[in-house]
Amino acid sequence: MLKLFKEIRKAGDATTGYPFEPLAMPAGFRGKPEHNEKLCIACGACAIACPANAITMDLNDDQSYVTWDISYGRCIFCGRCQEVCPLFAIELTTDFELAVLNKADLSESCAYEVARCAVCGKPYAAAKEVDYARRVLKSVGGPAAADVGKLDECLACRRREDARAFQAQARTEGGAR
Known part of the structure; x- marks a missing residue:
């Protein structure tokens, strides 16, 4: 019997000490x-x-x-x-x-x-998200940085503004022909 205990001791533990010891996660x-x-x-x-x-x-x-x-x-x-x-x-x-x-x-x-929104006053996004987009556009520079001001408006107001600008441009091009 003593020989069996010696063999068991050489083999080591087959289980972990959890919950008494922290469990190592893979x-x-x-x-x-x-x-x-x-x-x-x-x-x-x-x-x-x-x-x-x-x-x-x-x-x-x-x-x-x-x-x-x-x-x-x-x-x-x-x-x-x-x-x-x-x-x-x-x-x-x-x-x-x-x-x-x-x-x-x-x-x-x-x-x-x-x-x-700076135009209609409706909530449109988290302020931290708008600030992050503003920082990214400024860091990119070029034409993208010109659109930073539009970040203060909701999508509906931006679409209305773009539609007005498109119609004004179409009128001036139509009149120039």
Whole structure:
């Protein structure tokens, strides 16, 4: 019997020490998504890509803030949110122990200010997203930088303005013939 115990000791442990020791996760493990509020521009790409609708974005009642919300109870840890985020504001961690006593603890949210159209006053995008687009257009330079002023208008107002400009141009070209 003593010989058997010596053989077992030479073989080593066949199991891990979890839950008394941390469990080493393999590379590429998809655990809890971690949202970085400072990097996020509230573009909504993650909410659109989420197949389980665990990530949502909603305007508040007075339409002054858009609320980003994730429900870990609905999350299927697929990693689509991380893949589509243009600024890498969502990263899947190795955290997988999400048991809670209160269901409300399974969600996180944050609010972002909404930009309003300079012409009609309607909300049209998150202010951080508009600011990011403005910085990108300025860094590109050239003809793209000339359109920076249009970022203060909603899509409907920009279309109306472009249609008026097109009609004015058509009238001047028609009269010149």
